[in-house]
Amino acid sequence: xxxxxxxxxxxxxxxxxxxxxxxxxxxxxxxxxxxxxxxxxxxxxxxxxxxxxxxxxxxxxxxxxxxxxxxxxxxxxxxxxxxxxxxxxxxxxxxxxxxxxxxxxxxxxxxxxxxxxxxxxxxxxxxxxxxxxxxxxxxxxxxxxxxxxxxxxxxxxxxxxxxxxxxxxxxxxxxxxxxxxxxxxxxxxxxxxxxxxxxxxxxxxxxxxxxxxxxxxxxxxxxxxxxxxxxxxx
Numbered sequence: 001x002x003x004x005x006x007x008x009x010x011x012x013x014x015x016x017x018x019x020x021x022x023x024x025x026x027x028x029x030x031x032x033x034x035x036x037x038x039x040x041x042x043x044x045x046x047x048x049x050x051x052x053x054x055x056x057x058x059x060x061x062x063x064x065x066x067x068x069x070x071x072x073x074x075x076x077x078x079x080x081x082x083x084x085x086x087x088x089x090x091x092x093x094x095x096x097x098x099x100x101x102x103x104x105x106x107x108x109x110x111x112x113x114x115x116x117x118x119x120x121x122x123x124x125x126x127x128x129x130x131x132x133x134x135x136x137x138x139x140x141x142x143x144x145x146x147x148x149x150x151x152x153x154x155x156x157x158x159x160x161x162x163x164x165x166x167x168x169x170x171x172x173x174x175x176x177x178x179x180x181x182x183x184x185x186x187x188x189x190x191x192x193x194x195x196x197x198x199x200x201x202x203x204x205x206x207x208x209x210x211x212x213x214x215x216x217x218x219x220x221x222x223x224x225x226x227x228x229x230x231x232x233x234x
Contacts, residue, residue, distance in 0.1 A: 042101035042122040049197070050103055050120060051228045059107045059224065064093065064117065071151035081147035086136040087161060088149035090189050090200050091176065095121040096132040099198075107224050112207050114218035118228055119200045126196050133193050137172040146177075159184070166190045167222040168229055185209050186217040190225060194232040201225055 053061045070092040071077050077094065079085050086096055095102035099121035108115045123129040140163045148157045159177045166173030173190040187204045201220060208216030 042099075043103070046101050046103040046120050046122055046197070049232050049234075050105055051107070051118065051224075051231055055227045055231060056107055056224060059109055061105055061107050064104060064106050069093070070149075070154050070156070076151045077149055078151070079147050079149050081143055083139050084143040084147040084149075086132075086139045087143055087147070087158075087174075087176070087189075088156075090119075090136060090191060091158075091187065091202050092149070092151075092156075093117050093119045093200075093202065095119060096136060096191075096198060096200070097121075097123070097128065099123050107221075109221070112205075114203050114205045114216075114221070116221055116224045117202045117204075118224070119202075120228075120232075121198045121200070123196045123198070126193075129193050129196050129198050133172055133191055133198060136191055140172070140174045164188075166192070167220055167225045168192045171225075173220070180209055181212040183212055184215050186215075188218060188220040190220055192225070192229055194229060197232055199225075199228055199232060201228075 051061060053059065055061075066072075071094060074085070074089050074094045077085065077088050077092070079088050088094075089096055093104045100123060102119060102121040104117060104119045106115050106117050121132075123132070140161055143158075143161045146157065146159045146161065148155065157178065159179055161174055161176045163174050167190060171190045171192045173188070175186055175188050177184055177186050179185075185205070185208065187202065189203075190201045192199050201224065203218040203220045205216040205218040208214055
């Protein structure tokens with residue numbers, strides 16, 4: 001497995017614009033109307049909602065390097081088992097479905113420790129966000145025996161997928177295992193909906209996988225999930 005299995009992007013936001021009228025007592029014909037407030041785009045809302053280093057003391061929050069992305073878009077990804085695509089997207093920092101905007105950042109706890117990838121995706125409606133979360137949840141038991149995902153020259157074979165208790169209320173969470181050069185690694189994924197935004201967290205220990213001499217189990221850091229969910233709720 002390459003670092004390419006770890007990569008990037010998604011969160012959400014809608015905008016509400018305020019239109020102000022002139023407070024003058026003059027007639028509308030003689031008094032110019034005030035300009036409309038600039039509408040905030042979903043992408044701008046996600047950028048504002050994404051956690052930063054200031055929100056996560058002890059973590060380095062950065063934009064994942066595009067050259068290590070498993071795929072540039074979900075259209076490039078194929079899986080060998082029906083219904084497993086949402087899992088492949090979630091574990092490769094690709095948005096679920098067709099959001100209006102998405103954004104990804106990585107939160108690293110330091111050399112040799114796990115890295116958590118945060119992907120925020122904003123949808124047109126709450127119903128759409130709920131639907132994508134439900135699709136992800138249904139994929140977990142269907143793909144329990146594992147599956148293989150491919151994108152261009154990149155291939156990742158997952159040995160197993162198992163549902164587990166998430167760190168946040170209402171989360172869809174699962175652990176997955178993969179074998180690299182004879183060594184087993186456990187990775188954790190968690191997805192939480194907040195309004196029209198889905199936050200997907202994927203935790204992996206890339207250092208251990210690259211080392212290929214010791215197994216790893218990259219626990220999902222509750223502090224990262226809490227910080228991001230709290231910021232989304234504001």
